[in-house]
Amino acid sequence: MDALDPTLPHMFAALLAIVFLGGAWQKLRDLDGFAMAVEQYRLLPTSWALPAAWGILAAEAVAGLLLLPLATRIAGAALALAVLAAVTLAVAINLLRGRHAIDCGCGGPEGGQHLSWGLVLRNVLLGLAAVLSLAAEAPRELVWLDGLTLVAGTLALYGIYAAANQLMANRPRLLNLKG
Amino acid sequence: MIDALAVSNAILWVVVLALLVAVFALARQVGILYERIAPMGALMIDSGPAVGETAPRFDLPALGGGGVAVGAAAERSQLLFFLSPSCPVCKKLLPILKSIAAAESAWLRIVFASDGEAEEHAAFRRRAALTDFPYVLSAELGMAFRVGKLPYAVLLDEAGRVRAKGLVNSREQLESLFTAKEMNVVSVQEFVTGQAGAGQGTGMGT
Numbered sequence: 001m002d003a004l005d006p007t008l009p010h011m012f013a014a015l016l017a018i019v020f021l022g023g024a025w026q027k028l029r030d031l032d033g034f035a036m037a038v039e040q041y042r043l044l045p046t047s048w049a050l051p052a053a054w055g056i057l058a059a060e061a062v063a064g065l066l067l068l069p070l071a072t073r074i075a076g077a078a079l080a081l082a083v084l085a086a087v088t089l090a091v092a093i094n095l096l097r098g099r100h101a102i103d104c105g106c107g108g109p110e111g112g113q114h115l116s117w118g119l120v121l122r123n124v125l126l127g128l129a130a131v132l133s134l135a136a137e138a139p140r141e142l143v144w145l146d147g148l149t150l151v152a153g154t155l156a157l158y159g160i161y162a163a164a165n166q167l168m169a170n171r172p173r174l175l176n177l178k179g
Numbered sequence: 180m181i182d183a184l185a186v187s188n189a190i191l192w193v194v195v196l197a198l199l200v201a202v203f204a205l206a207r208q209v210g211i212l213y214e215r216i217a218p219m220g221a222l223m224i225d226s227g228p229a230v231g232e233t234a235p236r237f238d239l240p241a242l243g244g245g246g247v248a249v250g251a252a253a254e255r256s257q258l259l260f261f262l263s264p265s266c267p268v269c270k271k272l273l274p275i276l277k278s279i280a281a282a283e284s285a286w287l288r289i290v291f292a293s294d295g296e297a298e299e300h301a302a303f304r305r306r307a308a309l310t311d312f313p314y315v316l317s318a319e320l321g322m323a324f325r326v327g328k329l330p331y332a333v334l335l336d337e338a339g340r341v342r343a344k345g346l347v348n349s350r351e352q353l354e355s356l357f358t359a360k361e362m363n364v365v366s367v368q369e370f371v372t373g374q375a376g377a378g379q380g381t382g383m384g385t
Contacts (some may be wrong), residue, residue: 004347020294036267036270037267038265040265046302046306067314074319076359099265102265103267109360145185145188148186148189148192149186149192151190152192152193152195153217155196156192156196156199159196159199159200159202160199163199163202163203163206166203166206166207166210167206168196169210170206170209170210170213173210173213174213176213177216
């Protein structure tokens with residue numbers, strides 16, 4: 001892989017850390033709701049729903065934490081990719097089964113996001129960010145302005161992520177209105 | 180020159196972030212609007228037995244033994260709640276229904292209705308802790324009330340007449356069924372429209 005400007009891998013790692021830690025936090029706040037969503041995916045026996053919910057939550061939180069220090073970034077990115085692959089597979093299986101009207105359990109706005117291929121695309125892009133966070137850095141001296149680029153760039157990426165989630169959550173409501 | 184670029188860069192970042200906040204806020208407001216535009220009160224789908232008519236009579240076996248008479252004269256009103264184990268909104272309403280059942284037990288009895296495999300429903304009934312409530316499985320019952328979308332609720336009075344019905348997605352919509360019965364109107368939707376149409380907008384939103 002070609003070397004990237006050093007700000008980009010840091011930016012992607014920081015974005016993923018925010019997304020994963022934020023996701024884990026939201027799931028923890030409504031654990032029952034999340035366990036119910038896991039059950040709705042109909043991939044596991046019902047009694048496994050709560051342990052599986054805890055497992056996903058813990059993996060997300062650990063991946064988010066490991067992504068932050070440089071020393072553990074590889075492990076964090078690998079765990080993030082594994083979580084993304086597992087949940088995206090679950091989404092895709094249910095989409096292919098035609099069960100798109102179930103709650104995705106993403107813990108988004110009011111937990112109202114349904115399954116869609118947009119969600120799959122979103123997770124693929126997050127996976128790409130996980131891969132790019134491990135990219136080699138082109139040698140360049142970092143200056144103070146890079147700090148601004150890093151912070152503002154991460155916030156901007158997260159803003160785009162949040163807006164995209166909201167728009168995906170709105171779609172079924174709009175379709176509902178159209179009848 | 181470099182200073183000028185740094186300043187311009189910083190200003191641009193501020194603008195980009197401000198715009199992103201605005202985009203997110205707008206998307207959120209659009210989402211809230213989509214929900215609010217939806218009819219107030221439980222949406223009535225205009226088919227099946229009309230409000231005021233006597234409901235068709237059913238004698239159904241309940242899960243876990245016993246029987247349930249629907250549409251018969253009884254001591255208490257009946258709230259038929261049509262649900263399915265695969266409907267998240269139904270699950271969201273279950274705790275609300277349980278609290279309503281406890282608070283209104285003097286005049287109201289809640290009956291859960293669905294159709295499908297008895298085994299799946301029996302397991303769902305146990306998990307959702309609905310064993311204290313009558314739970315019936317009958318495709319004919321759903322068809323008689325023309326239940327299209329779930330969760331759907333029908334309120335029958337002591338004489339077995341339909342007093343209110345509709346698609347219910349929230350506590351407010353559930354309560355609108357009781358309000359419709361109390362106020363003796365067909366639906367809160369009609370009441371609100373009637374008020375607005377007659378130019379008597381005062382006192383709305385109560």
